[in-house]
Amino acid sequence: MYSVLMSGTDTAGKLIEATQELLWERGYVGTSPRAIQQRAGAGQGSMYHHFGGKPDLARAAVRKSAEEMRATADADLSCEGSARQRVRAYLSRERSVLRGCRIGGLAQDPDVVADPALRAPLQETFDWLRSRLAEVLEEGKNGGEFGSAFDPAGTAATVVAVVQGGYVLARSAGDPGPFHEAVDGLLRLLDAHAAEPGSPA
Amino acid sequence: MYSVLMSGTDTAGKLIEATQELLWERGYVGTSPRAIQQRAGAGQGSMYHHFGGKPDLARAAVRKSAEEMRATADADLSCEGSARQRVRAYLSRERSVLRGCRIGGLAQDPDVVADPALRAPLQETFDWLRSRLAEVLEEGKNGGEFGSAFDPAGTAATVVAVVQGGYVLARSAGDPGPFHEAVDGLLRLLDAHAAEPGSPA
DNA sequence: GTCTATATATAGATAGAC
DNA sequence: GTCTATCTATATATAGAC
Secondary structure (H helix, E strand, O other): OOOOOOOOOOHHHHHHHHHHHHHHHHOOOOOOHHHHHHHHOOOHHHHHHHOOOHHHHHHHHHHHHHHHHHHHHHHHHOOOOOHHHHHHHHHHOOOOHHHOOOOHHHHHOHHHHHOHHHHHHHHHHHHHHHHHHHHHHHHHHHOOOEOOOOOHHHHHHHHHHHHHHHHHHHHHHOOOHHHHHHHHHHHHHHHHOEOOOOOOO | OOOOOOOOOOHHHHHHHHHHHHHHHHOOOOOOHHHHHHHHOOOHHHHHHHOOOHHHHHHHHHHHHHHHHHHHHHHHHOOOOOHHHHHHHHHHOOOOHHHOOOOHHHHHOHHHHHOHHHHHHHHHHHHHHHHHHHHHHHHHHHOOOEOOOOOHHHHHHHHHHHHHHHHHHHHHHOOOHHHHHHHHHHHHHHHHOEOOOOOOO
16 A cells, blocks of 8 residues: 655655545546546556556545645644634634535545545544544633533534535635635634633633 | 426426436536436437537526525525524424535536536525525524624524535535534524523514 | 437556567 | 557437438
């Protein structure tokens, strides 16, 4: 198995990176081996030497994208500040909204959800993200940032869904606006759950 | 132009309905004219007699699906009850969660967002839905259901995003669970915005 | 209106030379 | 490891008979 830790300077690495890009832009069904080879600057022979075919290459590319996405999210959620500030940092990070989510976008593809090896990185990424957000929100609740009725796990699922759904609304509108409206609406709802001023910090 | 009001008993209607189903199941890129003809029980000649080709047929099918989706949502949001009850009715309606949204799912398809005539029904549907939800929430706020800091328009965008994102999480997990967790988390956040008991009904 | 024949391009992969 | 040739199936459509 090709190590995901290598950078894309060798042929196999370039093929993986080209596949990552194309899966993001065109989805799995819309990505052809030919397009991958052209973008990677590699020939047919190279691709089928290093990988068993399109599904095999796609599995490597999706795993790598999932790892990168987790690292990015973890950086936001592990920064300095209160739980509320860290969730806000995650939600307000600059994104190329109209491109959508590299991982979430693949969930629409029937051939991806039908192949356990292709779907697994999606499931693992969102499971991890929800649980990491729940952890942060739980810390905030324990620290007195939220009231006693506040539900960290449920709220974590809502936060992730707003981001993924925001992408859908933005792409449908051809405009990043709806993404930001959905996120801002969520942040206001979260503020309403804030504990009374003067609660334990 | 083929009237969207006719039922699918004639050939053109059957072609449109077959296309609606396939777009939902396989997306635009993943749907071939051949598959449409087979599902509709129509031949090549029929399809190209009634429609100019795949894009033309897809435009008719997407417009029809969008109309149907708006009618369904409007039924929930126009029912009896408080604003909170109507939004809850919309969010808690029974859905085939793992199939995803017929309209939102198409936003992932690059050929859909690139074609203004194909993307327009998506944009119009979500614009309408957000504005209809904002209307309901505004009525609720005016009726004293929510506090003065409550933002109907922002919350409406959040509600729509949670549903669309919930589909993404569920399909990624191969399990409807995450959809319902995201929706439940949202409903709890909304409850936190409730006005004090005793406010004007 | 519907059918069959035909046409070009691409998808996705294998074989074997170098 | 990489290249070129080759292969079968499908995508997407046009032409013209009936």
